[in-house]
Amino acid sequence: MTTSPPITQGDLLAWTIARWAAGLPRMTTFAASAAATAGLRLAQERLGGKPALWGHGGAYDPRGEVALYQRAQLFNRKPHARIGLPGALETMSHGNRLLATPAQVDGAANANLSAIGNWATPKVAMGGARGLPDAAEIHFVLPMHSVRQLVKRVDFISTAAANRRAPPCLFTELGVMQWWPQRGAWRLKERHAGVTLAHIQERTGFTVLAEGEVPEIPPVPQELIAVLNQVDPRRMRDLDFVTGTAQRQQAMTDIETAEAEACRS
Amino acid sequence: MKVVALSSIAPLMRSGMRVGIGGFGLDRKPLALVDVLIQSGARDLDLQVYAGGLDVERLLHAGAIKRIAFTHVGLDQFGLAPAFRKARESGRIEAEEWSEWSMLVAWRAAAERVPFATVAIDPATELFRVNPSLQRTRCPFTGDDIAVVKAPKIDLALLHAEAVHPDGWVINSGDEYADILLARSATITVVSAERLIDDAELERRWRDVQIIDTLVDHVVHVPNGATPGSCVPNYGVNSQAITAYVAGGKP
Numbered sequence A: 001m002t003t004s005p006p007i008t009q010g011d012l013l014a015w016t017i018a019r020w021a022a023g024l025p026r027m028t029t030f031a032a033s034a035a036a037t038a039g040l041r042l043a044q045e046r047l048g049g050k051p052a053l054w055g056h057g058g059a060y061d062p063r064g065e066v067a068l069y070q071r072a073q074l075f076n077r078k079p080h081a082r083i084g085l086p087g088a089l090e091t092m093s094h095g096n097r098l099l100a101t102p103a104q105v106d107g108a109a110n111a112n113l114s115a116i117g118n119w120a121t122p123k124v125a126m127g128g129a130r131g132l133p134d135a136a137e138i139h140f141v142l143p144m145h146s147v148r149q150l151v152k153r154v155d156f157i158s159t160a161a162a163n164r165r166a167p168p169c170l171f172t173e174l175g176v177m178q179w180w181p182q183r184g185a186w187r188l189k190e191r192h193a194g195v196t197l198a199h200i201q202e203r204t205g206f207t208v209l210a211e212g213e214v215p216e217i218p219p220v221p222q223e224l225i226a227v228l229n230q231v232d233p234r235r236m237r238d239l240d241f242v243t244g245t246a247q248r249q250q251a252m253t254d255i256e257t258a259e260a261e262a263c264r265s
Numbered sequence B: 001m002k003v004v005a006l007s008s009i010a011p012l013m014r015s016g017m018r019v020g021i022g023g024f025g026l027d028r029k030p031l032a033l034v035d036v037l038i039q040s041g042a043r044d045l046d047l048q049v050y051a052g053g054l055d056v057e058r059l060l061h062a063g064a065i066k067r068i069a070f071t072h073v074g075l076d077q078f079g080l081a082p083a084f085r086k087a088r089e090s091g092r093i094e095a096e097e098w099s100e101w102s103m104l105v106a107w108r109a110a111a112e113r114v115p116f117a118t119v120a121i122d123p124a125t126e127l128f129r130v131n132p133s134l135q136r137t138r139c140p141f142t143g144d145d146i147a148v149v150k151a152p153k154i155d156l157a158l159l160h161a162e163a164v165h166p167d168g169w170v171i172n173s174g175d176e177y178a179d180i181l182l183a184r185s186a187t188i189t190v191v192s193a194e195r196l197i198d199d200a201e202l203e204r205r206w207r208d209v210q211i212i213d214t215l216v217d218h219v220v221h222v223p224n225g226a227t228p229g230s231c232v233p234n235y236g237v238n239s240q241a242i243t244a245y246v247a248g249g250k251p
Helices: A009-021 A034-046 A069-075 A084-094 A197-202 A222-231 A236-241 A245-264 B006-012 B031-039 B054-061 B082-090 B100-111 B179-185 B199-204 B239-246
Strands: A027-031 A051-053 A097-100 A104-106 A110-112 A137-141 A169-171 A175-180 A185-191 B018-021 B045-049 B065-070 B094-097 B116-119 B134-138 B145-150 B156-164 B188-196 B209-211 B218-221
Touching: A009 A034, A009 A169, A009 A175, A009 A222, A009 A236, A027 A034, A027 A084, A034 A051, A034 A222, A034 A236, A084 B100, A185 A197, A236 A245, A245 B239, B006 B031, B006 B188, B006 B218, B018 B179, B031 B054, B031 B156, B031 B188, B045 B054, B054 B065, B054 B082, B054 B239, B100 B116, B100 B145, B100 B179, B156 B179, B156 B209, B179 B188, B179 B209
Parallel strands: A027 A051, A027 A097, A097 A137, A137 A169, B018 B045, B018 B156, B045 B065, B065 B094, B156 B188, B188 B218
Antiparallel strands: A104 A110, A169 A175, A175 A185, B116 B145, B134 B145
C-alpha cells in the first residue's frame, strides 16, 4: 500500500494563491515568493486562471517550471512573448499586479522593503523598495505569519497599498486577510483548517477584524498536488518555510544540484 | 574596430565620476570591468545600479563608493548583501533609493537628453522624502499633482554581454535588463563579452542585437567576465564562491 506524502505548508500556500488567482482577469503578475509562483502556475494549468507571469530572461507569460533566479529562463517553456525588463515594468500602468514579500506590513496596509529602523542609518538595511511603489495593484505574501513582520506601524513606507485601485490581500500560512477600506483595517477573509482568529491575532502586531463566521480554506485536492509537482518539481515552494541559515543553505544547494541535473538531461 | 585589452580601459576611469553598471542582481554583472575600475584607483564614485549585487559589494570592499543610487542591492537566493548592509547601516555612503519604474524612467530621460520625466508612482511612498531626484509638481496641462524624476548625467557605463561584434553590436539571448538605457545615457560605454563574433554570425543573429554599435565606445573580450555571478545562458552562479563570500570571504 502506498501512502501520499504529507501536505506541506508550501503546498497549502500555493493552493491558497491558486484559488485566488483563478478568479483574476487576465493581467500581468509578478511574484516574489516561490510558493506564490507555484500557485500562479497551478491556476494557469488547471483552474482556468489567466494571470500572465513575467519571468527572467525577458520571457512574458512563460509556462515552465518554477526555478531559482538566474536559471529561471532555462525553465521558461513556451513563453508567449519576450518583452524585457522595461516592457515588463511598463505593464505597471496597464494593470500590473504585484505579489510582494516585504520585510514589514502594517495595520494601515503600508509595506516596507527598504530599512528596519531609521532609513538614513538603519538597524537593518534591506535591499531596497524595488517595484513596490510602481504596481497598480499590490498584494502581500508573508509565508510565515509573525509579529516581527506584521507590525503596528512600518519603519519606512516603501509603499501604501491601501491607496490602490483594489483592496490588497495578505497571504500567510495561517490564512488570507484583505484590506477593509470602510473600516481602515485588515479583515480575516479565509483561514486554514484548525486556525482561529484568536490564534492569528496572537501572531499579528495589529488588530485583525472578522465579519461573521470566517470560512475555512478547503483542503488541496490530491490531483492538484500532482500538478503542483509538475510545475514545481524541485519543490521550490517549500523554501519559503525553511528557517535557519545552515538549513536554508542546504535546501538551496539541493535545489541547485537538482536544477543542474535537469539542465544536463 | 573597438576591441581593446582589459587593462587599457583603466585610463578612462577617474575619481568622482558617475558610473552606471548593467546586469541584474547576480546575472550579467561586468565584474572583470569592475575589477579594473578598482585597480585604476578611482575613488569617491557616484554609482548608478538598477539591481546591484557583487559589483556593489566589490566596490564597497575597495572603499571606492561615495554615493549609490539603487532600486535594490542583494544577492538573490544568497540573501542580503553584507557590504551594502554595513555601508548603509553605518551611514558611510550616501544612498539614493529608487523604485524600479522611476529609475528606468530617469535613465530613459537621460538617454533622451531631457532634464526630467514624469512617472507613475505611489504618491504615498516615503521615497519622496529620502530621494531628492524624485519630486512632486503640477502638471502644466491638467494642473494635477504629478511625480517627476531627475535625469542623471552618467559618465561611464560598464556592461557585460553574451557576445559582441568588434564594431560594438551587442548580442544577448537573455533579458536586456536596463543595459540599453545605460548605453544610451552614458558619455562612454564599455562592454565586456564572453565571445567576439564575426560578420557572418552578426548577420545570422541580427534579431538578438540589443545595443547598436554607435552606443558602444570600447569592447573587451573577457570570457567568464561575470563570474562568480552568472551570464545566462552561458553559465550559472558559482554557488560555492558566493556562499563562501557571504560566510565572511572576499566578494
